[in-house]
Amino acid sequence: MPRSYYDNNFGHYDIEDESDVESYRDVQRRSVLKKCEGCGNKVRLLPDYGYCNSCAEKRERGQDLEY
Numbered sequence: 001m002p003r004s005y006y007d008n009n010f011g012h013y014d015i016e017d018e019s020d021v022e023s024y025r026d027v028q029r030r031s032v033l034k035k036c037e038g039c040g041n042k043v044r045l046l047p048d049y050g051y052c053n054s055c056a057e058k059r060e061r062g063q064d065l066e067y
C-alpha cells in the first residue's frame with residue numbers, strides 16, 4: 001500500500017518505494033521555513049523555491065495570485 005505524503009514544495013503524493021521515501025525525507029531536511037511569495041504563508045520550502053505548492057499550481061494555470 002502506498003502511503004500519502006505532503007510537503008509544501010510538491011504537495012500531496014503517494015510513495016510506494018522505500019527509496020522514494022528517502023528522497024522525500026531529504027527534501028524535508030533541506031527545506032527551510034520561509035514566507036511564500038504568493039500567499040505570504042510560512043511554509044517549509046527548498047531554499048531555491050519561492051512559492052508553496054498551491055501558489056505554484058495557480059501560477060502554472062496562469063491564474064493571478066490573491067494578495
Ligand SMILES: [Zn+2]
Nearest residue numbers: 036039052055
Ligand atoms: Zn503560497
